[in-house]
Amino acid sequence: MDASRTRRAGRPGPVTALACSLLFAAGCSDAGSGAPGEREGATARAAAPRAANDLQADYQRVINDVLPSVVQIQAGGSLGSGIVYDDQGHVVTNAHVVGDSRTFRVTTARTGEALDAALVSSYPEQDLAVIKLDGMPDGTKAARIGDSAKVEVGQIVLAMGSPLGLSSSVTQGIVSATGRTVTEGRGGGGTGATIGNMVQTSAAINPGNSGGALVNLDGEVVGIPTLAATDPGLGDSAAPGIGFAIPASMVKTVADQIVEDGRVTDSGRAALGVTARTVVDDGYRPAGVAVVEVGDGTAADEAGLRPGDVVVRLGDAEITTITSLAEALASMRPGDRTEVTYTRDGDERTAEVTLGEQ
Known part of the structure; x- marks a missing residue:
């Protein structure tokens, strides 16, 4: 369902890097210092596999803890x-996963049993949707939603899905x-949404990981x-190691x-309030x-724009296409003046404008 293509995941980089750095430190010890240097080298060599084992144990602990919260969704002929999301059976996914479907078959990680679910609401503008299971099967639990504002470059992350x-x-x-603004394509089931503040990751994301x-x-x-x-220069083939995730803060907001109102009542997305199209020179x-x-x-x-005007800049952002306008708005909030x-x-x-809400 994503624009990506199949690609092979690599060996865990952090483990390899840690082992190499420790061995390098050992190799830099003074060979002329005799027994103390040899002891330091032996200590470093012993520490490397222990550190690798500790990291492996962390991976396994997280996987065992989180997989009961991850499900596979069948929407029509797509997966x-x-x-x-909660103990009431609400499940959060991407809007492009649910598509036009209203009912779904959901498979849990623990049982493999296919369950019925129905659409609560879809919000394509942020590519998010909520469906609801008929019941919560044993062994399934709500995921813990983190604070995406605390996400930092270099943190280890795991992508779980199908x-x-x-x-x-x-x-x-x-x-x-962090803080990437990305516009989805409309081909392959994409919504064409422009989404701000996305998390970029090197974890492999392939079709079916969505949601x-x-x-x-x-x-x-x-x-x-x-x-x-994807890389347009390579015929839109996948660019390995470059994936994007909607931040948890936006997931929780939507x-x-x-869950509360049956629809999105406060999008938090800025809008200019025009229907427009790209023009060329x-x-x-x-x-x-x-x-x-x-x-x-x-x-x-209210800013005095009228049909026929051509917008070329919004704030500091140059506007050349509909996409660039959407990306500029994605970095702003309703009520901002620009x-x-x-x-x-x-x-x-030029005109001063107070942005509305999409």
């Missing part, structure tokens, strides 16, 4: 993943970056794996509203976003 239909699979990596769990070594879900990067290069329609009472309406730059009848103008 994805989800996490059990890549290529292989249920209860686990891959490992690190947090490669699963990205967890830290405390067993907390810090994100929901959603898509993998899921709590759907004489060289057929993207040159801005033409306003087709302005909603009454919207931010754009400057919009646009052209009208060949003249460039």
Whole structure:
């Protein structure tokens, strides 16, 4: 369901790096110091496998703790993943996993038994959805949602889900970056959503991982794996080791509203309030976003924008396409004041705008 392709997960990098660093330290000891140097080297060599075993034990503890909260979701002819959100049987997943389906077959990690579930609500703008199991099977438990604001580059994370239909699979990596803004494609079932503040990870994310769990070594879900990067220069083939997860904070914000109200009532997503399209210059290069329609009472309406205007900048962000406008808005919040730059009848103008809510 993601834009990624199959790729092989590598050997656990952190274990190898730790072992190499310790052996390197031992190799740097003074060979002329005699017995003390030899003892230091022996101590370092003994510490390396102990450290590796400790890390392996951490992996196994987290996997045993979290897998009972990870499920496989069958929506029509497609497969994805989800996490059990509470003890009432609510399951959070991606909107592109549920697609247009209203009912689902859900398989748990412990029993392998297929259970019925129904859609509560889907929120494609953030590529999140909540479905509800008919009942909570034995051995299944709600996931622990972590604080994604505490996620740091370099942290070890595990991705759990059903890549290529292989249920209860686990891959490992690190947090490669935070605060990424990513726009999904619409092909392959994607929603076309532009999502801000995503967690980038080197853990392998393949089709079927979508909606699963990205967890830290405390067993907390810090994100929901959603898509993998592709390289247009290689025919949109997968870019290995570059995957993205929706941060746990946004997952909790959206899921709590759907569970409580049956829908998202406060998106937290900024909006300009226009229907628009990308325009190109004489060289057929993207040159801005033409306003087709302005909603009454919207931010754009109050700022004086009207159909025919071409937006070329929002705040400090250059606007050349619909995607660049969406990405600029994804980094802002409703109520933020900023400057919009646009052209009208060949003249460039600016206006202050107070952003609304999507």
